[in-house]
Amino acid sequence: MKTHAAVLWGRGEDWQIEEIDLDPPRSQEVLIKWAAAGLCHSDEHLRSSDMGSTENASEDAQDQKPGLFPMVGGHEGGGVVLEVGPDVHSVQPGDHVAASFFPICGRCKMCITGHSNLCDFGAATFLPGQISDGTARYHLNGQPLNVMAKLGTFAEHSVSHEASLVKVDPDLPLGVVALVSCGVTTGWGSAVYRAEVMPGDTVVVVGVGGVGINAVQGARMVGAKNIVAVDPVEFKQKAALDFGATHTASSMEEALPIVTELTRGQMADAVILVPSVMYGDLMAGALSLTGKGGTCVVTAVAPQSQTECSVNLFELAMFQKEVKGVVFGAANPRFDIPNLLALYKAGQLKLDELITRTYRLDQINQGYQDMLDGVNIRGVVTFE
Ligand SMILES: [Zn+2]
Ligand SMILES: [Zn+2]
Numbered sequence: 539m540k541t542h543a544a545v546l547w548g549r550g551e552d553w554q555i556e557e558i559d560l561d562p563p564r565s566q567e568v569l570i571k572w573a574a575a576g577l578c579h580s581d582e583h584l585r586s587s588d589m590g591s592t593e594n595a596s597e598d599a600q601d602q603k604p605g606l607f608p609m610v611g612g613h614e615g616g617g618v619v620l621e622v623g624p625d626v627h628s629v630q631p632g633d634h635v636a637a638s639f640f641p642i643c644g645r646c647k648m649c650i651t652g653h654s655n656l657c658d659f660g661a662a663t664f665l666p667g668q669i670s671d672g673t674a675r676y677h678l679n680g681q682p683l684n685v686m687a688k689l690g691t692f693a694e695h696s697v698s699h700e701a702s703l704v705k706v707d708p709d710l711p712l713g714v715v716a717l718v719s720c721g722v723t724t725g726w727g728s729a730v731y732r733a734e735v736m737p738g739d740t741v742v743v744v745g746v747g748g749v750g751i752n753a754v755q756g757a758r759m760v761g762a763k764n765i766v767a768v769d770p771v772e773f774k775q776k777a778a779l780d781f782g783a784t785h786t787a788s789s790m791e792e793a794l795p796i797v798t799e800l801t802r803g804q805m806a807d808a809v810i811l812v813p814s815v816m817y818g819d820l821m822a823g824a825l826s827l828t829g830k831g832g833t834c835v836v837t838a839v840a841p842q843s844q845t846e847c848s849v850n851l852f853e854l855a856m857f858q859k860e861v862k863g864v865v866f867g868a869a870n871p872r873f874d875i876p877n878l879l880a881l882y883k884a885g886q887l888k889l890d891e892l893i894t895r896t897y898r899l900d901q902i903n904q905g906y907q908d909m910l911d912g913v914n915i916r917g918v919v920t921f922e
Pocket of ligand 1: 578579580
């Protein structure tokens with residue numbers, strides 16, 4: 539079939555809307571019609587930085603690696619199943635689904651030990667071809683297209699492995715479903731699962747965009763006493779107060795006296811780093827906000843070539859601080875996506891308020907410009 543998709547032809551280029559050919563689903567694959575796709579920063583990382591490189595080689599060398607581009611973008615999605623191929627057991631036509639940034643095989647060591655955000659299937663996220671057999675379902679003028687995270691939600695239709703889809707209740711707005719499929723869960727889980735925020739804790743969230751603001755929500759839901767939202771954009775600081783922040787600051791330097799005062803110098807139990815791009819020199823400020831026995835969680839994506847960071851190793855050991863990486867909020871998509879949507883239905887998780895603006899697919903470059911300009915908490919592409 540023919541469908542329309544936003545395609546990235548190379549680093550630093552604009553998204554191009556193309557009419558592409560999509561093959562029917564094969565074994566274990568599903569044809570989805572997307573209703574909404576979130577404008578997550580990860581697709582912008584792919585466009586602007588070296589994310590997607592398979593090693594720390596120079597960008598020039600990596601861009602010549604076959605298969606990464608051209609790529610259909612998008613990995614946050616809410617949609618409806620149109621058709622299933624043979625051997626599909628988890629969904630049927632008419633089901634509503636969330637995209638899962640990480641496919642879940644259900645059999646590997648990480649899946650069966652409750653860490654399915656680290657499933658072995660994730661290793662192929664940026665490699666060409668389908669999870670099922672490595673061949674392409676997407677073509678343009680006979681040329682195979684790669685697909686972001688095996689999902690490609692910046693398209694009217696996708697063919698994805700059922701491992702990349704999570705069934706959700708049909709009465710949920712699909713724009714909200716799209717956000718929970720990545721950004722919401724990543725932020726919420728960073729606070730709840732990875733930082734293990736406890737009632738009464740003091741938490742600092744650095745960067746309160748579409749992901750960080752959900753770390754604020756997570757910290758509030760588990761009973762943090764003080765939640766300090768740090769962001770240079772005043773509109774986002776104000777929004778963070780609506781999502782549960784108790785204090786705001788425009789920088790980590792500005793947050794330092796606030797946290798010192800709030801904790802009588804004990805400093806934060808948890809610091810969660812969600813700036814738009816992670817750089818090593820942010821660690822010094824984050825760790826000076828982290829108290830004795832505290833945890834510093836690195837959620838944001840760094841350029842893949844970042845290998846150095848500033849850490850006071852004496853204080854790290856003597857104050858027994860922890861530094862933790864996290865991906866997808868250490869959440870299990872098949873449990874956490876429906877669970878967060880149930881919390882939304884119960885009125886305990888704010889999701890409608892995250893969507894600042896909606897865009898048509900052909901407005902996607904404007905949507906990303908708005909994200910970079912800091913005028914959106916989250917932009918969402920909606921399809922007819
Ligand atoms: Zn994402
Ligand atoms: Zn697995």
